[in-house]
Each structure stands twice: as structure tokens, then as C-alpha cells.
Amino acid sequence: MAATNTEVWQAGTVVEAESLTAQTRRLVIAPALPRRAEPGTHIDVMVTINGERQKRSYSVVDSSEDGQQLAISVFLSPQSRGGAVFMQELQVGDRLEITQPLQNFPLRVGAPRYVLLAGGIGITAMVNMARVLRNIKAEYVLVYAGRSRAAMAYLPQLEELHGEALRVHVDDEGTALNVDELLAGVDPESELYMCGPIRLMDAVKRGWQARGLSLPNLRYETFGNSGWFDPEEFVVRVPRLGVEATVGAGKSMLEALEDAGVDVMFDCRKGECGLCEVRLLGVQGSIDHRDVFYSERQQHAAAKMCCCVSRAVSSDTGARSAAATERAVISIDL
Ligand code: FES
Known part of the structure; x- marks a missing residue:
């Protein structure tokens, strides 16, 4: 049966785990409800970060014809958030919650080249x-x-x-x-x-x-995890709620707001749906838009941002310069 975009959560068991490079680990997962993975599909995986359940997406690299085995690969960078760390630590025999293969990047067969x-x-x-x-x-x-x-x-x-x-x-x-x-x-x-x-x-x-x-x-x-600038620690304020939170380099603004007890709507957590949109009231520094939801013009307007992936940086020169020693600070409303 072909992949759909209906999320059906099921159990999966890690049946193979191997390091491909110093930072990339391949995991082969046996799902409880096998379904063949078409090109362009991904699975969502439930990870646990600081005791909290969150969803992460991984492309299906390959799968067996009958869908009994789905291979994904997890990349761990110095800036990786907790999800990649959780995934990299999985071993053969571990069980996790996964979706069936989901399709939002279909290959159109029939193009000349x-x-x-x-x-x-x-x-x-x-x-x-x-x-x-x-x-x-x-x-x-x-x-x-x-x-x-x-x-x-x-x-x-x-x-x-x-x-x-x-x-x-x-x-x-x-x-x-x-x-x-x-x-x-x-x-x-x-x-x-x-x-x-x-x-x-x-x-x-x-x-x-x-x-x-x-x-x-x-x-x-896009899985919304890379930006124009290296991630930096910055401060987010929500004046209406009297909240101020520090967003560490390895954390998303959405996660920092959740940790601070702020109720933020979200769905994809990868910069695609726009549900986590926040309004910008003020910025000391620049915004590193990492979403694919807004047009380029909307991003330049710097009035809104997707807090699941986009960040603030202290300098817009592309690297944190010696002069840019202050953390960026942004004020938002929800
Ligand atoms: S939750 Fe979908 S864009 Fe942020």
C-alpha cells in the first residue's frame, strides 16, 4: 500500500544500528504495521527530551519491499537539540513510537530529466x-x-x-x-x-x-534545522505574560517558551505549517528565519517568526563577531 499523510502511530523496534560517519548513525526500524516507503517519504518519531515527548521527522533512506524494515539516519551536530541525542543513543532492541511513512516530497515519475x-x-x-x-x-x-x-x-x-x-x-x-x-x-x-x-x-x-x-x-x-547563522544563545521576552526565557544554542525558542510555562500552538515543529507563529515586538540583533512557511518578503518584514525553528542572532554579519558580545534579545507576543 502506498504511503499517505495520515499519521498512524505504531510501535517500532530498532533491529540494526551502525555509525556511518563520526556524526551520522543509521538505524533500521521494524514497524508493527509494515508499509512500503515510497521515495520522498519520512517517518515521524516520538522522542523524549527532559521527560517530555516531542515529534521529530526523518527521511526514510531505504526500506524493504514489504515495509518490514525502514532505515533512517540521524545526524548529530554540536548544535543538535535533544531529539538527535535521543535518537543517536538508541540500540538494537530498543522500542520507540513511529508513524507509518508519510509523504510530502513525492517524486513525479515521467519527467524527461x-x-x-x-x-x-x-x-x-x-x-x-x-x-x-x-x-x-x-x-x-x-x-x-x-x-x-x-x-x-x-x-x-x-x-x-x-x-x-x-x-x-x-x-x-x-x-x-x-x-x-x-x-x-x-x-x-x-x-x-x-x-x-x-x-x-x-x-x-x-x-x-x-x-x-x-x-x-x-x-x-526541509526539516527546518539549519539556518543562515550558527545558533547562539539569546533571550526571548513575552511582556504581556511577564516571561523572560533564555534560549540555549541547542534548544529551540518553542522549547524554551514551553519550559517557561508559555502555551504555544504548534504542529510540525519544522518550519512548515506556521502554527507556532509569534509576533515580534522588538529585536536587539537580527532574526535568523529558518522556516519555509513565510515568503522572502514576509521574512524581511521581520514582523513575525516561526518559533519552532527560527532564532535570534546578535550580529547579522554571518558570524558572531568580537563586537557582538551581547546576546540578542527579542520581545514577542503570541
Ligand atoms: S510548528 Fe509548524 S512552523 Fe512551527
């Missing part, structure tokens, strides 16, 4: 798509960009499977991806699917529009 673009851990959304395109003998290239080969999960397997259809760009080898060059080679009939850091996806979106390419042919997946 495909470009699949993955940055870093974004490869997890592309592995299954690329395999399907190869199997149906579609014309495709898989472009995989990363900081170093050692940090690029699934690289050996992809090289073996896709051969010349795989293009690898590695920052520390001096072959970093040039988005303009990539898009210059994209013809109007091609469909581009991408998943990766927000900077990369934003550059592709701008370039795509600048070239007048068809917007429906550009499709992307």
Missing part, C-alpha cells in the same frame, strides 16, 4: 529517489555536496550504484558546489529535487527564479 541535489545529511531524502530513478532507467544526476568525504554518509554505496550519474562536491578538496554552474546546466524540462542546508536551498531557489525556470519543477524537503 532529473537533478537530485543533496547537501550533507540531506542525502537521506535522496538515496531512495535516486535508486528508483536508476531502476526505471530515468535520465538523472545525483549531486552530493559535503564538507569532507569522511563526513558524507552513504558515499561509497552511492558511488557503486550510480557511477557517473553521481557528481560529488567536497569543500575540503576544493570542489565545493557552485550553484550558478549547476543551474546553468539545467534545461527548462528538468525537475530538480533538493534537500540540504537552508543556505544551499535558498541559493538554488534564487538562481532558479533568476533563470525563469518553472517553479513547479523545483521541489524540496
Whole structure:
């Protein structure tokens, strides 16, 4: 049966767990209600952080034909929030709550040409798509960009499977991806699917529009966990409620508000639905919008933000400068 977007929660058991890179762990989960995972699907997983249950989303990297085994990969960065830590610590035999495969990044079969673009851990959304395109003998290239080969999960397997259809760009080898060059080679009939850091996806979106390419042919997946700037600790105030909370670098503003007893609406927790929107009353510093809910114009207006993923930073220069020693402070209302 094909994947749907109806959330059906079920038990899952970890049947394999292995480290692919220093920061990436692959988990194979056996669900109680098997369902085959189509390309572009993800599962939601219930994690426990400080005793609290929260939902996290992970692309299905691959699955058995009968859906008895679903593989995901978890990336742990220095800024990872508690969910990634919880997931990385899972061992074979552990049980957890998961959904069936959910689809919001479908692969449209039938396009004349495909470009699949993955940055870093974004490869997890592309592995299954690329395999399907190869199997149906579609014309495709898989472009995989990363900081170093050692940090690029699934690289050996992809090289073996896709051969010349795989293009690898590695920052520390001096072959970093040039988005303009990539898009210059994209013809109007091609469909581009991408998943990766927000900077990369934003550059592709701008370039795509600048070239007048068809917007429906550009499709992307985001899990709302990367931004324009490194996460910093900042302060959020809710004057109407007399609340002030510190948002640590490894925590989301939504989590900090919840910890402070503030009731905030939310659903996706990945910057897609807009339910966690808060109104900005004042900002000392800048807002690092990490959502895909607002348009670029709305983000520049700096009147609202999605507190599940977006953050405040003390400097808008792209890095915390020596001059920017003060923490950013934002005042909001709900
Ligand atoms: S909860 Fe969906 S955008 Fe924040």
C-alpha cells in the first residue's frame, strides 16, 4: 500500500544500528504495521527530551519491499537539540513510537530529466529517489555536496550504484558546489529535487527564479534545522505574560517558551505549517528565519517568526563577531 499523510502511530523496534560517519548513525526500524516507503517519504518519531515527548521527522533512506524494515539516519551536530541525542543513543532492541511513512516530497515519475541535489545529511531524502530513478532507467544526476568525504554518509554505496550519474562536491578538496554552474546546466524540462542546508536551498531557489525556470519543477524537503547563522544563545521576552526565557544554542525558542510555562500552538515543529507563529515586538540583533512557511518578503518584514525553528542572532554579519558580545534579545507576543 502506498504511503499517505495520515499519521498512524505504531510501535517500532530498532533491529540494526551502525555509525556511518563520526556524526551520522543509521538505524533500521521494524514497524508493527509494515508499509512500503515510497521515495520522498519520512517517518515521524516520538522522542523524549527532559521527560517530555516531542515529534521529530526523518527521511526514510531505504526500506524493504514489504515495509518490514525502514532505515533512517540521524545526524548529530554540536548544535543538535535533544531529539538527535535521543535518537543517536538508541540500540538494537530498543522500542520507540513511529508513524507509518508519510509523504510530502513525492517524486513525479515521467519527467524527461532529473537533478537530485543533496547537501550533507540531506542525502537521506535522496538515496531512495535516486535508486528508483536508476531502476526505471530515468535520465538523472545525483549531486552530493559535503564538507569532507569522511563526513558524507552513504558515499561509497552511492558511488557503486550510480557511477557517473553521481557528481560529488567536497569543500575540503576544493570542489565545493557552485550553484550558478549547476543551474546553468539545467534545461527548462528538468525537475530538480533538493534537500540540504537552508543556505544551499535558498541559493538554488534564487538562481532558479533568476533563470525563469518553472517553479513547479523545483521541489524540496526541509526539516527546518539549519539556518543562515550558527545558533547562539539569546533571550526571548513575552511582556504581556511577564516571561523572560533564555534560549540555549541547542534548544529551540518553542522549547524554551514551553519550559517557561508559555502555551504555544504548534504542529510540525519544522518550519512548515506556521502554527507556532509569534509576533515580534522588538529585536536587539537580527532574526535568523529558518522556516519555509513565510515568503522572502514576509521574512524581511521581520514582523513575525516561526518559533519552532527560527532564532535570534546578535550580529547579522554571518558570524558572531568580537563586537557582538551581547546576546540578542527579542520581545514577542503570541
Ligand atoms: S510548528 Fe509548524 S512552523 Fe512551527
